Amino acid sequence: MRSDVNHVLEFPGGYTRSVGPVIGRFLSELRDGRLVGVRTAGGRVLVPPAEYDPDTGEDVTDEFVPVGPAGTVTTWSWVADPRPTHPLDRPFAWALIRLDGADTALLHVLDVGDHAEPPRFLKTGMRVRAKFRDDRVGGIRDIECFRPEVTSITDPSRLEYRLQGGRALDRFLSGIAEGRIIGHRCDVCGQVIVPMKGLCPRDGVPTSEEVELPHTGTVTTFAVNNLPDPRAPEVPFVSAYVLLDGAGLTMLALVAGLPADQVRMGMRVRAAWRPREEWTKSMSNIKWFEPIDEPDVPFDEIKDYL
């Protein structure tokens, strides 16, 4: 509404309109929370009803038919900037809605939620339902608006745990907290397993002989990731399998300190630790692995660790 109006013309109390028997029945049913249409002589159901068939001019029959409360949007128009006299103060759609059981469409407000632009689900053919006001008076606004039918629900999920890492992992992480990388040697195959699990998965035997490993190793294979990760928000980043010197298997780690397209199979790397004051009992103490100035390891020497 303009703020600079200088003259107002308002009919005292509002005009009276006699609605007649057909619209009267429609509005009375509406006040009771029901939707009805009227049947024409030709058998069609008009909603909102009229006293006459708009196609032929003949009187409609006196048969009132329950319709809705759900219906289908036949077309719509988006109101991006509602005016003060509009029924909603946020963007909405005016929609023509053909209620189930009706042959004609009713113009009403379609509230699709809080969207600045028409949401993708708003389309001709979408299914909607009338939302009635609690306090009804027998007017078209007894329907507050139409809303989309319920097609999905949100199901919050949260589980709380008290986890223990287990003896072997705890020991491994204690080493990491002191800047040491510890593995176990298997008595049967002689391989060093890092991080150790307290067992050799291949031989099925417990392991206990601790071996401290150097912080250098060889990239066996890798991926150049172009999709960001919370730990590596900058792309591309390289996730690589690193075979620590003396280890019997690789570990997955980030490789940084050179352009992604220069990472090679066989490349020699060293663990880059965070500053000591940031260390915790966690693998994140090792930021990533960085290249070191040593010749690449020939493929033959790493091919059995892929």
Place this chain on the structure above:
Amino acid sequence: MAEPCAIIGVGQTAYRTRRPDASMAGLLREAARRALDDAGLTWKDIDAVVIGKAPDLFEGVTMPEAYLADALGAAGKPIMRVHTAGSVGGSTAIVAAGLVQSGVHDRVLTVAWEKQSESNATWALTVNTPFTTSLVVGAGGYFAPHIRAYMRRSGAPDHIGTLVAVKDRENALKNQYAHLKIPGISREMVESTPMLWEPIRYLETCPSSDGACAMVLASSDAARSAPNPPAWVHGTAMRSEPIFFAGRDTVNPRGGIDCAADVYRQAGITDPRAELDCAEVYVPFSWYEPMWLENLGFCGEGEGWKLTESGATALDGDIPWNPSGGVLSSNPIGASGMIRFAEAALQVRGMAGEHQVDGARRALGHAYGGGAQFFAMWIVGSDRP
């Protein structure tokens, strides 16, 4: 000696990015009802139900067998759930077949599914504990280094993955249920898509799909009254191995080699390329076709890419792989393995429609999961074993 087991019904939903119109139960019922229709049966004819899906965290439904028992007509009947990561669709079918082969049941309904649109697989697969830090790189980030290792080890040229990506999508155009349908798919099109996890390009990966697949498995007696030709189970095998151990070969995993040897032995197969007519193999990234060709013994080590390059695995080749379009064209994860098993059955029943391999009489269904560590396979044939 096991009782014979027949596949007398197969039902699939169309695979789509989203099925917002269907509840989880509704999606399963759609596939199950089609399988029952194919078998000429109703819910009440079924003795037991075996369902399979990928990890509970995907859609956050734990113990889905409890929630779905009524929806699958299992009131008062045995129902169980199988879970073996991505291979689950295959292992579910094998567990169901076991209930028939053991002589316990005559008619078993088996269903597998995924509603990836209501899931977050990458999140679910990489939940951290306080003791580990994982790189949230998804399945593609996990498999890319192993593909690179295969390329290096075999000396395969770069374009092999592209060939598979094109071939499987061409096949998908003939499959009414396939998700990805890309008319005019070409090498240029695949090569123009970005590297997501080098060496894997966008069009060399599988889609995320909603969908379900179901089968009705039956004893010889029950199969006799089936309206359509049955497929017969000639062998089933499952193997698994730990994801990390010293000496593990991630490119050519021992679990897959052993699983294939077991299923071939049961089916009396010594030369899979010559004795099988087609195969539906779990290939979620295009390079896994040459890798699994070797792992499954269709050729020697280092030779898989040559088979792919020669066109042997195309629909008109001597050993078509993934005539349905495969996982590269439709991937409702929990169902993807069962779709392989079901498509193998459809082939030997002569009911695969436009992607039918002429005269197929013996076919392999294959699934793998986890870090290429869980394997499930079956061989089905037109003849009763």
